[in-house]
Amino acid sequence: MSGVALSNVIKKYGETQVIHGVELAVEPGEFCVFVGPSGCGKSTLLRMIAGLEETTGGQISIGARDVTKADPSQRGVAMVFQTYALYPHMTVAENMGFGLKMNGHPKAEITEKVGRASDILRLNEYLTRKPKALSGGQRQRVAIGRAIVRGPEVFLFDEPLSNLDAELRVEMRVEIARLHRELGATMIYVTHDQVEAMTLADKIVVLRAGRVEQVGAPLDLYRDPDNLFVAGFIGSPAMNLLPATRVKDGVNVPALGGIITAEQLPGHTPDKLVIGLRPQDIAITEGDSHTVEMTEALGGVSFIHCAAPGQQKLVIEARGTHVERPGAKVGLRADADALYLFNADSGLRIR
Structure with missing residues (x-):
């Protein structure tokens, strides 16, 4: 379990700067949510932590390691995307263990880790099914299970519930909160849904136009906003x-x-x-x-x-x-x- 630190992190596409000197510390074991309107830079920032986007300036650290220029596979992170990205011809168990198999892990170790993840996610009865036989919520749990078996230092979630209907979103929020409690892992979660942020987060980072507007516990942001943007964004209905x-x-x-x-x-x-x-x-x-x-x-x-x-x-x-x-x-x-x-x-x- 490791924390994540961002120091004066900048991202540019050519002459266009989209992330402006972000400073942030995510403590080990913390559930941190990036929230903000579409286009504010939250997914870009998450992908920079994952190594899927190059960092133009500043430093990203995971634990004691500077990973700013490290390959994604060397960062100790696992990412869960909005799309499930499951292999349709593989079973649930095969999907969850595929990454370990590709990295040459022994079959017994893969079976043990997949079994442990399926216990946590209550997927045991679905292990022999293929994705087409699963609901949207079950597919997303398989995608999360694929991340768990890798044993990452940090879990990264990029709007993982956006494709689910309202009832499933509520169920999966409960599942993710329970997962965080059971694993005690560091998690960084991106959403545009401030209700999702309020219910899941230990710490919320409110972003606007590539800048951090305010960081704090959910109720602290609700009770004590620093500016008009945060005041109008946090709370449903809005202030x-x-x-x-x-x-x-x-x-x-x-x-x-x-x-x-x-x-x-x-x-x-x-x-x-x-x-x-x-x-x-x-x-x-x-x-x-x-x-x-x-x-x-x-x-x-x-x-x-x-x-x-x-x-x-x-x-x-x-x-x-x-x-x-x-x-x-x-x-x-x-x-x-x-x-x-x-x-x-x-x-x-x-x-």
Whole structure:
């Protein structure tokens, strides 16, 4: 079990730079998730760690070894891709043990390692089947098993659940979390799904345009975002981000119909702001300032989408089974103690 360290890592394609001086330490045994929108560089960074993309500048270390220029086979990593890449003519057992066979490992050792991996992944009853006889989730478990038998120092996952339906994704998230607990291995996982990131990670790395925006534990990022991007990306539904101005008694928020009284703002608070409010920190009241546009009724909780005339939309979380119908007029009240303040020009959090 080894950690991974990235020091001022840069990636360029010709004159185009896509990874900009990334600094990161993944501790041994940690489950680290790279998350961000499409095109942010998360898969490129993972492939650089694997050695599938050349590193233009900086250093990548696995354990005590500098692997920046090392061949992928010498890095001690195993990668699980979005596509299963199983050999259709081979059985599950043959697929899982193929890499060891190609490297000349004894048959008895291959059988023992495949058996151990199939126990962990609950694949024993499928070992003689071929991939066409498996479900998507079972095929992905075989792909993970192929990585386990190699005994890598670091597991790398590149959006491994993207091809699965919603129910299977939830099941496989549980399986991967259990696998991490049982193996205690270092895992780096790429996803664009921030819910997936929140449920799996010990540490989340939020990326945007090839730069690290913030690193931290899932709930730390949720509770204490550094900037507008992280605030709007982490959390489902997303934080409401609303233009505002500083006034004598607090902040004036046109989208909420007026002033939110705040007893004390930081002394360096500028006049031009963006305020953040989580959906659960806005309550529906009697009134007619806002119109309900859509309600996502999920049972014990509903997400109500509404807007004031000429203002941006807001999402409010409501508990209980009462459902606000589209077209209904409502009032809104924000919890002043739950406000997040951001500089409208820089996007940075005001603390």
